[in-house]
Amino acid sequence: MGKVISVANQKGGVAKSTTTLNLGVGLARQGKKVLLIDADPQGSLTASLGYVEPDDIGTTLATIMMNIINDEEIAEDEGILHHEEQVDLLPANIELSALEVTMSNVMSRELIMKEYIDTMRSRYDYILIDCMPSLGMMTINALVASDTVLIPVQAAYLPVKGLQQLIRTISMVKKRLNRKLTIHGILLTMVDFRTNYAKDIASRVRETYGSKISIFENVIPLSVKVAEASAEGKSIYCHCPNGKVSMAYENLTQEVLENEK
Numbered sequence: 001m002g003k004v005i006s007v008a009n010q011k012g013g014v015a016k017s018t019t020t021l022n023l024g025v026g027l028a029r030q031g032k033k034v035l036l037i038d039a040d041p042q043g044s045l046t047a048s049l050g051y052v053e054p055d056d057i058g059t060t061l062a063t064i065m066m067n068i069i070n071d072e073e074i075a076e077d078e079g080i081l082h083h084e085e086q087v088d089l090l091p092a093n094i095e096l097s098a099l100e101v102t103m104s105n106v107m108s109r110e111l112i113m114k115e116y117i118d119t120m121r122s123r124y125d126y127i128l129i130d131c132m133p134s135l136g137m138m139t140i141n142a143l144v145a146s147d148t149v150l151i152p153v154q155a156a157y158l159p160v161k162g163l164q165q166l167i168r169t170i171s172m173v174k175k176r177l178n179r180k181l182t183i184h185g186i187l188l189t190m191v192d193f194r195t196n197y198a199k200d201i202a203s204r205v206r207e208t209y210g211s212k213i214s215i216f217e218n219v220i221p222l223s224v225k226v227a228e229a230s231a232e233g234k235s236i237y238c239h240c241p242n243g244k245v246s247m248a249y250e251n252l253t254q255e256v257l258e259n260e261k
């Protein structure tokens with residue numbers, strides 16, 4: 001059965017989509033079969049994989065979840081796009097926002113995404129969910145469907161300050177809806193160690209949370225190469241195969257794989 005990892009943080013701009021994309025491709029490069037699920041109506045992960053107009057895509061995560069709500073049959077490969085870097089993608093677009101409103105009146109609304117993902121576990125080694133920057137119903141759905149949560153955190157004051165609220169939400173979901181849910185770890189992203197500020201923030205994260213939550217030894221450095229890769233619809237491995245960021249994601253991939261042993 002495949003491992004399901006949510007990449008979550010209610011703060012925007014902390015590299016959730018970038019982490020999902022490059023970790024997913026990193027796992028695929030290690031011979032793993034990987035499905036990426038875009039659970040953000042902004043469609044950032046979808047666009048980063050080269051589908052630059054997510055709103056023009058006919059079948060998305062919103063379509064699949066609505067079919068589940070309406071108890072309609074879903075074809076095995078319905079909505080899944082196959083990327084050249086050997087990862088599969090279930091895309092998202094703005095329709096996901098409307099679906100989140102619709103779900104407020106649905107019975108067992110927290111379990112809709114789980115119902116779909118449980119049917120896909122046997123087909124993939126890893127399923128990575130790129131969560132939206134909020135703690136709303138779509139993110140709750142992702143947490144309920146997941147085994148673990150990976151938390152990317154930009155090395156800056158406000159993203160670190162918001163961690164407590166996210167951790168409380170994860171704890172609530174674990175207590176009430178998904179007993180097996182764990183935090184895979186906190187990943188420091190967009191780190192510029194040339195500045196004392198970034199070093200201080202990184203130290204604060206380790207001091208505050210290190211005794212309770214695993215913190216990845218590896219950090220993701222600040223780099224314009226990541227944005228350039230996303231604009232080309234590629235991973236950092238394709239865009240800059242021997243750079244510092246690609247090495248950082250390669251090390252992250254190894255850490256994730258080591259945690260499974």
